[in-house]
Amino acid sequence: MASSSPSASPVTPASSATRPGRRRQRSVRVTVAVALLGAATALVLVALPTQSPLWLSIASVVALASGWAAARIVYNELAQSRREAAGDRAAQAQAYRSMFSERASEHAEFTTVMTDRLVRRDRDVAALEDDVVAAEKRAIEAEAxxxxxxxxxxxxxxxxxxxxxxxxxLEIRKAEQADELATWHAEVDVDAVVDLIAWEERVAAGSVSPVQEQKHA
Known part of the structure; x- marks a missing residue:
């Protein structure tokens, strides 16, 4: 956008530089035409009081020639002004055309840059969406x-x-089994003691009876 102003700058100084010269030429030509008309008018005013056919004829011819010369000068000035205006319009149109071409190229470049940025942004957004989906999957897997x-x-x-x-x-059963085993050992010991006492009594009874039989004999 900034490159369009330098391209239009050469046209503006050139036209502005030629305008003072053109104005000076126009002012000189218009001054000459006015001077001719003024001289013709003065000559006619001078010749009228004389009522001389010669001076009136000379004044008429000079006035007519001055009028045609002034008209020609004005016509040439008008034609040149039109040509210069047409040239200025053509130059301005060319400047606008070149400026439009530069603006169009800059717009195309800007459009290309923005399109690339949008493509990169869409690609980054797609990558971020993929990362988000992958993160969600990992979160779901981690939760599972x-x-x-x-x-x-x-x-x-x-x-x-x-x-x-x-x-x-098992500990309760082990304790119960231990209690049962202790009870069984106790019962076994009591029975053994009872049996031992009974056996001793039987032995004692058996040893006494032979002694008594020997005494009776």
Missing amino acids: RVQREARRANDAQERLVTLTERVQE
């Missing part, structure tokens, strides 16, 4: 793993509770 680990921890806790209860039951 956490849930599985939580279920495993719950199962392990339940198994630990079950094993603890089983150990307690």
Whole structure:
């Protein structure tokens, strides 16, 4: 956008530089035409009081020639002004055409740059969306793993509770068996003592009876 102003700057100084010269030429030509008309008018005014055919004829011819010369000068000035105006319009149109071409090229370049930026932005957005989707998948997988680990921890806790209860039951049964074994040993010892006492009594009774028989004999 900034390159369009330098391209139009050469046209503006050139036209502005030629305008003072053209104005000076126009002022000189118009001054000459006015001077001719003034001279013709003065000559006619001078010749009228004389009422001389010669001076009136000379004044008429000079006035007519001055009028035609002034008209020619004005016509040439008008034609030149039109040509210069047409040239100025053509130069201005060419300047606008070149400026429009530069603006069009700059607009095309700007459009290309913005299109590339939009494409990169869309690509970055797509990449970010893919990253977000991947992160969501990883989060879902991590949550699933956490849930599985939580279920495993719950199962392990339940198994630990079950094993603890089983150990307690086994300890209770072991204590009961130990009590039963102690009771059984106690009963066995009592029976053995009773049997030993009875055997000693029988032995004692058996040893006494032969002695008594010998005394009677």
